[in-house]
Amino acid sequence: MVRIGILGATGAVGQRLIQLLDPHPDFEIAALTASPDSAGKPYRQAAKWRADSPIPANVADIEVVETAPAAIPDDVPLLFSSLPSSVGAEVEPTLAEAGYVVSSNSSNARMDPDVPLVIPEVNPDHVDVLEVQRDERGWDGALLKNPNCSTITMTPTLAALDEFGLESVTVATLQAVSGAGYSGVTSMEIIDNAVPHIGGEERKMESESRKLLGSFDGAEIELHGMDVAASCNRIPTLDGHLENVWAETRETVTPDEAAAAMAAYPSAPLPSSPEEFIHVFEEPDRPQPRLDRNLGNGMAVSAGGFRATSDGIQYNCLAHNTIRGAAGASVLNGELLVEEGWV
Numbered sequence: 047m048v049r050i051g052i053l054g055a056t057g058a059v060g061q062r063l064i065q066l067l068d069p070h071p072d073f074e075i076a077a078l079t080a081s082p083d084s085a086g087k088p089y090r091q092a093a094k095w096r097a098d099s100p101i102p103a104n105v106a107d108i109e110v111v112e113t114a115p116a117a118i119p120d121d122v123p124l125l126f127s128s129l130p131s132s133v134g135a136e137v138e139p140t141l142a143e144a145g146y147v148v149s150s151n152s153s154n155a156r157m158d159p160d161v162p163l164v165i166p167e168v169n170p171d172h173v174d175v176l177e178v179q180r181d182e183r184g185w186d187g188a189l190l191k192n193p194n195c196s197t198i199t200m201t202p203t204l205a206a207l208d209e210f211g212l213e214s215v216t217v218a219t220l221q222a223v224s225g226a227g228y229s230g231v232t233s234m235e236i237i238d239n240a241v242p243h244i245g246g247e248e249r250k251m252e253s254e255s256r257k258l259l260g261s262f263d264g265a266e267i268e269l270h271g272m273d274v275a276a277s278c279n280r281i282p283t284l285d286g287h288l289e290n291v292w293a294e295t296r297e298t299v300t301p302d303e304a305a306a307a308m309a310a311y312p313s314a315p316l317p318s319s320p321e322e323f324i325h326v327f328e329e330p331d332r333p334q335p336r337l338d339r340n341l342g343n344g345m346a347v348s349a350g351g352f353r354a355t356s357d358g359i360q361y362n363c364l365a366h367n368t369i370r371g372a373a374g375a376s377v378l379n380g381e382l383l384v385e386e387g388w389v
């Protein structure tokens with residue numbers, strides 16, 4: 047068993063991490079951190095628990111500690127980070143420098159050239175960027191990121207289409223309110239409404255997808271050459287980001303060929319990777335957030351509604367934003383780090 051810690055354990059993503067890690071076949075929760083206001087309190091008192099299962103009994107009494115190297119035991123080599131990005135930017139490098147391996151969900155440093163941005167089923171080879179990171183920064187530990195939840199939803203489907211030579215992608219999202227955190231969007235803002243603005247989200251989808259599908263030559267990652275244009279919208283669903291994608295490829299691809307490429311796209315041999323990575327629906331009105339977000343325990347991506355357009359194909363895809371798009375993505379990256387010998 048690898049003893050692990052969770053940074054930002056009292057937050058929405060932190061609570062999902064606890065749900066996914068207790069129990070886990072390879073990991074044992076040994077440290078929980080949060081802000082100085084929560085430090086020193088037992089977890090059940092520090093966290094306003096809102097997850098849809100009780101706090102695991104052996105987690106409830108763990109004392110929350112500050113998010114700093116001195117507060118985290120040395121025999122906890124792997125940390126899952128779900129900190130606000132401004133806090134992550136400050137503290138994650140100090141933890142990596144102190145020897146901890148950090149699998150982070152926060153958005154800071156995702157596009158740094160020496161920080162691997164990884165979806166294990168898509169670009170596991172990018173983990174080796176950590177060698178460059180250690181050389182350049184002199185760290186004993188490491189910092190690895192998972193992408194933004196909207197990016198994670200779309201990118202596996204693009205990876206499957208890339209065998210036809212992706213040239214340009216346009217995407218419009220319908221994103222669940224949980225992506226903004228528990229108090230991110232008020233009920234008065236979102237009920238009977240849709241909000242066509244999520245700060246910074248379009249830019250993240252446009253850049254992170256090109257890094258994920260980029261090639262790594264052992265020294266640096268070259269971004270994929272496709273053009274990506276995104277438009278991001280918040281709608282009143284609780285969980286599950288639905289996305290409408292238009293893709294143009296160098297070689298002509300029919301809707302049936304696109305669906306077959308996605309259905310055949312392999313999963314990864316890791317405990318949290320679903321047996322079927324991309325589920326393809328034949329029904330034109332699927333996937334739908336409420337019906338399909340929990341496929342593969344919330345770790346599968348689904349796609350459907352394939353049709354030809356004048357210059358390519360159009361389809362829809364979906365993933366659970368706080369599981370596959372956040373906490374589950376970090377856990378999967380932690381499993382890959384162990385598998386590859388970085389922990």
Ligand SMILES: NC(=O)C1=CN([C@@H]2O[C@H](COP(=O)(O)OP(=O)(O)OC[C@H]3O[C@@H](n4cnc5c(N)ncnc54)[C@H](OP(=O)(O)O)[C@@H]3O)[C@@H](O)[C@H]2O)C=CC1
Nearest residue numbers: 054055056057058059080081084128129130131225227372
């Ligand atoms: N919600 C989602 O679906 C997604 C979120 N993310 C990203 O994950 C991260 C966490 O999001 P979320 O869980 O929603 O956020 P929350 O606001 O719910 O939780 C934030 C966590 O960070 C802790 N924290 C806040 N300030 C500090 C500080 N100064 N020092 C140490 N710890 C601190 C909080 O502790 P305390 O309780 O003590 O304040 C809490 O544990 C963010 O970067 C977010 O952008 C990414 C994808 C999806």
Ligand SMILES: N[C@@H](CC(=O)OP(=O)(O)O)C(=O)O
Nearest residue numbers: 151153194195221225226244
């Ligand atoms: N912005 C995403 C959630 C999020 O926090 O993304 P990031 O990990 O890039 O900060 C959403 O609103 O659904």
